Amino acid sequence: MTTGDRDWIVTAIEPSSFEGARADGFLGSQRLSSGAGFQAIASADPAFDREAFLKRVESAFDALQTAWQARDLEAARGFMSPGLYFAWSAQVDQLKEQHRKNVLEGLRIDGLLPVGVVHGRVFDDVMVQIDATCADYEIDETTGRIAFGDKRPEPFAEYWTFQRGVGVATTGKPGTLEKQCPNCGAPLNVNAVGECTYCKAAVTSGKFDWVLSRIEQPEDVAL
Numbered sequence: 001m002t003t004g005d006r007d008w009i010v011t012a013i014e015p016s017s018f019e020g021a022r023a024d025g026f027l028g029s030q031r032l033s034s035g036a037g038f039q040a041i042a043s044a045d046p047a048f049d050r051e052a053f054l055k056r057v058e059s060a061f062d063a064l065q066t067a068w069q070a071r072d073l074e075a076a077r078g079f080m081s082p083g084l085y086f087a088w089s090a091q092v093d094q095l096k097e098q099h100r101k102n103v104l105e106g107l108r109i110d111g112l113l114p115v116g117v118v119h120g121r122v123f124d125d126v127m128v129q130i131d132a133t134c135a136d137y138e139i140d141e142t143t144g145r146i147a148f149g150d151k152r153p154e155p156f157a158e159y160w161t162f163q164r165g166v167g168v169a170t171t172g173k174p175g176t177l178e179k180q181c182p183n184c185g186a187p188l189n190v191n192a193v194g195e196c197t198y199c200k201a202a203v204t205s206g207k208f209d210w211v212l213s214r215i216e217q218p219e220d221v222a223l
């Protein structure tokens with residue numbers, strides 16, 4: 001696994017119109033390379049550790065890809081921003097309606113590369129390039145046959161952006177990405193509006209711990 005840094009050209013993350021409500025949080029934000037961005041985060045949160053953060057990214061990647069293949073996002077919902085969760089839910093519903101199952105056979109992470117940080121007044125956004133390999137195909141459940149893709153393993157890359165409120169401190173304890181409530185410590189179950197079912201903390205808001213807010217393909221990201 002490689003975990004180097006790369007400078008990032010910031011045009012990729014101009015807020016687009018559908019993120020209108022969120023854009024306010026980025027007023028006065030600084031768009032930084034990952035090295036400078038991690039320094040900015042660590043200056044406000046001394047316990048923040050780059051390698052520990054990337055380990056957490058890895059576990060979130062595994063958990064969400066497993067949930068996606070099972071067509072049941074509940075196990076990953078606690079660390080997904082509401083917008084991301086609803087977009088993925090719609091795709092899961094579509095697969096179910098079409099009686100298709102997406103299989104990511106032999107999925108493995110080849111490298112994690114932080115590519116940029118938006119250090120805002122309200123939120124920090126960290127974008128990580130995830131290089132991985134798998135055979136990606138869809139099974140038609142009515143015939144048992146492959147309806148899309150094939151069983152040849154192919155490398156691919158995705159850009160996952162994690163968001164956390166400015167001023168939130170790293171605790172070193174398990175949190176959203178480990179599916180534990182960062183507020184009360186209970187196993188993380190969230191209600192329809194993304195609150196912990198035990199303590200009602202709005203854990204998917206990013207105001208307690210990192211949440212996954214965007215997943216983009218290479219063609220959507222200008223590096």
Ligand SMILES: [Zn+2]
Pocket residue numbers: 181182183184185186196197198199200201
């Ligand atoms: Zn809780």
